[in-house]
Amino acid sequence: xxxxxxxxxxxxxxxxxxxxxxxxxxxxxxxxxxxxxxxxxxxxxxxxxxxxxxxxxxxxxxxxxxxxxxxxxxxxxxxxxxxxxxxxxxxxxxxxxxxxxxxxxxxxxxxxxxxxxxxxxxxxxxxxxxxxxxxxxxxxxxxxxxxxxxxxxxxxxxxxxxxxxxxxxxxxxxxxxxxxxxxxxxxxxxxxxxxxxxxxxxxxxxxxxxxxxxxxxxxxxxxxxxxxxxxxxxxxxxxxxxxxxxxxxxxxxxxxxxxxxxxxxxxxxxxxxxxxxxxxxxxxxxxxxxxxxxxxxxxxxxxxxxxxxxxxxxxxxxxxxxxxxxxxxxxxxxxxxxxxxxxxxxxxxxxxxxxxxxxxxxxxxxxxxxxxxxxxxxxxxxxxxxx
Amino acid sequence: xxxxxxxxxxxxxxxxxxxxxxxxxxxxxxxxxxxxxxxxxxxxxxxxxxxxxxxxxxxxxxxxxxxxxxxxxxxxxxxxxxxxxxxxxxxxxxxxxxxxxxxxxxxxxxxxxxxxxxxxxxxxxxxxxxxxxxxxxxxxxxxxxxxx
Ligand SMILES: [Zn+2]
Numbered sequence: 001x002x003x004x005x006x007x008x009x010x011x012x013x014x015x016x017x018x019x020x021x022x023x024x025x026x027x028x029x030x031x032x033x034x035x036x037x038x039x040x041x042x043x044x045x046x047x048x049x050x051x052x053x054x055x056x057x058x059x060x061x062x063x064x065x066x067x068x069x070x071x072x073x074x075x076x077x078x079x080x081x082x083x084x085x086x087x088x089x090x091x092x093x094x095x096x097x098x099x100x101x102x103x104x105x106x107x108x109x110x111x112x113x114x115x116x117x118x119x120x121x122x123x124x125x126x127x128x129x130x131x132x133x134x135x136x137x138x139x140x141x142x143x144x145x146x147x148x149x150x151x152x153x154x155x156x157x158x159x160x161x162x163x164x165x166x167x168x169x170x171x172x173x174x175x176x177x178x179x180x181x182x183x184x185x186x187x188x189x190x191x192x193x194x195x196x197x198x199x200x201x202x203x204x205x206x207x208x209x210x211x212x213x214x215x216x217x218x219x220x221x222x223x224x225x226x227x228x229x230x231x232x233x234x235x236x237x238x239x240x241x242x243x244x245x246x247x248x249x250x251x252x253x254x255x256x257x258x259x260x261x262x263x264x265x266x267x268x269x270x271x272x273x274x275x276x277x278x279x280x281x282x283x284x285x286x287x288x289x290x291x292x293x294x295x296x297x298x299x300x301x302x303x304x305x306x307x308x309x310x311x312x313x314x315x316x317x318x319x320x321x322x323x324x325x326x327x328x329x330x331x332x333x334x335x336x337x338x339x340x341x342x343x344x345x346x347x348x349x350x351x352x353x354x355x356x357x358x359x360x361x362x363x364x365x366x367x368x369x370x371x372x373x374x375x376x377x378x379x380x381x382x383x384x385x386x387x
Numbered sequence: 388x389x390x391x392x393x394x395x396x397x398x399x400x401x402x403x404x405x406x407x408x409x410x411x412x413x414x415x416x417x418x419x420x421x422x423x424x425x426x427x428x429x430x431x432x433x434x435x436x437x438x439x440x441x442x443x444x445x446x447x448x449x450x451x452x453x454x455x456x457x458x459x460x461x462x463x464x465x466x467x468x469x470x471x472x473x474x475x476x477x478x479x480x481x482x483x484x485x486x487x488x489x490x491x492x493x494x495x496x497x498x499x500x501x502x503x504x505x506x507x508x509x510x511x512x513x514x515x516x517x518x519x520x521x522x523x524x525x526x527x528x529x530x531x532x533x534x535x
């Protein structure tokens with residue numbers, strides 16, 4: 001049994017993307033509710049048709065959501081474990097609920113509001129534990145400190161340079177400039193990138209994603225039912241989550257084998273994703289790659305087989321990920337670096353718009369879109385959508 | 388060349404909590420020793436200490452005192468205070484150090500008392516112990532100029 005093309009995303013809803021704190025006085029539950037209501041309207045469904053919820057990173061309080069939205073019965077509510085690594089995989093979770101008959105109309109929703117807790121310092125919010133002592137004692141306060149260590153190793157092993165990281169930032173910014181939903185729409189030059197303050201060397205300000213507020217929801221149902229609805233179905237072609245055991249707690253552990261230390265941890269998931277799909281990397285028309293850090297975009301391009309291991313820097317430097325003329329346009333909405341950081345959900349939104357053919361930076365004839373979840377501790381996740 | 392000296396991360400952001408598996412590491416550090424757990428059955432080292440050996444599932448452990456000499460596997464220079472407590476502490480250097488005499492396991496740590504411009508991946512390093520006001524000792528590393 002496979003989920004391949006048996007379900008579809010039929011509704012897409014989003015709040016505006018706000019700079020950190022600007023979504024007040026709305027609450028996070030309110031942002032999430034607005035995204036769900038918009039997704040149902042987009043699908044031509046009633047909110048009360050929803051009978052399933054699929055989340056990642058702890059999810060939301062389904063009881064509170066159905067109370068306020070008046071949903072009559074919940075038949076499925078589940079979340080992937082871990083944190084931002086599960087964003088793409090949560091869509092697979094929703095699809096599996098429908099294919100197995102546990103639910104008919106499942107919403108997959110994610111949202112963030114960073115006014116109280118900046119994600120860049122999230123580990124400081126965790127209660128001290130015996131395990132965290134081994135990185136907190138070294139002053140690893142945020143994900144930026146951890147991913148910088150992987151980036152430096154990648155530079156050492158493969159000759160990757162800050163100019164390579166810059167190309168990810170610049171190409172993504174170029175996409176944001178022509179996308180109406182993007183938060184940062186002013187030009188960025190290589191000189192400006194190189195002059196920017198270092199935050200955690202080798203990463204500078206422009207290697208980090210934005211800090212934003214907002215919510216995005218997608219609604220899935222069976223492929224049969226999807227064909228009778230308002231929007232052109234975007235099929236869930238394949239989804240995988242998890243990761244190799246040797247990746248494990250990754251950033252919180254740092255004892256991955258040398259071959260996988262300087263990686264995104266996605267290689268095992270990528271292999272399973274393609275095996276469950278009709279296409280390999282060459283068949284992907286557009287990719288929405290989780291970009292919390294520029295260096296991790298480069299490592300995901302390697303792990304998803306768009307170039308060889310260690311060749312991600314020269315690959316991006318060749319112009320390959322540019323919307324304008326690249327062989328694999330990446331993060332066509334400006335990504336999380338320049339568009340908005342909604343914990344991976346904006347990538348799903350942009351992939352759906354590309355496959356509907358209505359994206360602001362439309363890749364002509366796009367049929368297959370790859371979406372990845374955040375490189376993080378297990379699980380990481382990937383998703384291939386098709387039109 | 389960057390001649391600034393690497394500082395230390397702020398003490399206030401770390402409060403030591405231990406369990407039966409991790410306590411020997413910190414007890415040894417308080418005595419100025421670097422001790423690494425080794426499986427009592429198959430001999431594989433592991434860090435951080437966990438309840439089972441990932442190779443053979445044994446729960447037997449030997450705590451082995453190692454030389455404290457290692458290799459700088461990767462590092463980052465933390466330049467920006469992302470929480471207020473960090474303001475007086477930057478720049479400090481986070482590091483991953485590989486321990487050849489403990490099967491190549493790695494510690495997440497800091498390089499201290501070094502010029503930032505002198506740091507290179509692969510550099511030999513040696514453990515030192517930072518004693519805190521609360522009695523906790525944190526193993527950190529300096530560049531090992533005496534190494535061959
Ligand atoms: Zn063993």
